[in-house]
Amino acid sequence: MTAATPARTGEAERGTLDKAADENFPVAPFFLPRAWRDDLMAVYGFARLVDDIGDGDLAPGGADARLLGVSPAEADDRLVLLDAFEADLARVFDGTPRHPLLRRLQPTVRRRGMTPEPFLGLIAANRQDQLVTRYETYDDLLAYCELSANPVGRLVLDVTGTSTPERIRLSDSICTALQIVEHLQDVAEDFGRDRIYLPAADMKRFHVQEADLAGKITGASVRALVAYEAQRARDLLNEGAPLVGSVHGRLKLLLAGFVAGGRAAIAAIAAAEYDVLPGPPKPGKGRLLREVGVTLRGEG
16 A cells, blocks of 8 residues: 555545534534543544545545555545445454544544444445435335434444433434435435435325426425425434433533434424525524524423
């Protein structure tokens, strides 16, 4: 493997971590203990990088491919990159990883006694994205979210030492909801990648054709479908919200931020009258803070 220069190594890492500010929810807010913040950012770095590989959004220049030992001839092959990333993940548990974001993750894994399974789930989801671009039923989409979203919540519980079977169940509901909300915000972007996360059975029910997702004008049938899926996400958030009341202190505020971020995003979609094709409706900070208050009080 040709070693990347330190400058390119740092650039690859910063480019991934800088995306944390654009998420619907706080990744590692200032009020958490420093050790938690460091570990959550390490987990986020892994999750963001594997998504960037799966979406073809790596920084130009091929630094990440070189760090993973992928030849220039295969640097654009996402499945090859995901395989190399999975091999480097194995080194987190039994060796020395090549990629700086995985080297950053290694102390977190050891300190928190983490297992490979949640990380492997996120890789499997991105591998599935290369092979599956349509979902026939809502249950099919939920199975995808089990790989693409739910491991993140389980990793947060691991980092904070609060994992129990009931909390995992509630966390899964929240994470699946957040994934569905993101899909609703990104209908146009996903369609541009030849991916549709609106279940085909629901599209048929609301008389939505794939061609209806191609323009900048969101027709009435698409809006009705988006509203339907948004309600499903809202119900999942409400189902998972008792997770917030099951913990205390600063963790309670963090988890309230996750739930509130999802609720505020749904509110933004509704305020836009489910007009998602021109671009993702985003909530303002004021709405997010109001939703945090509602969630902390258990009123949602």
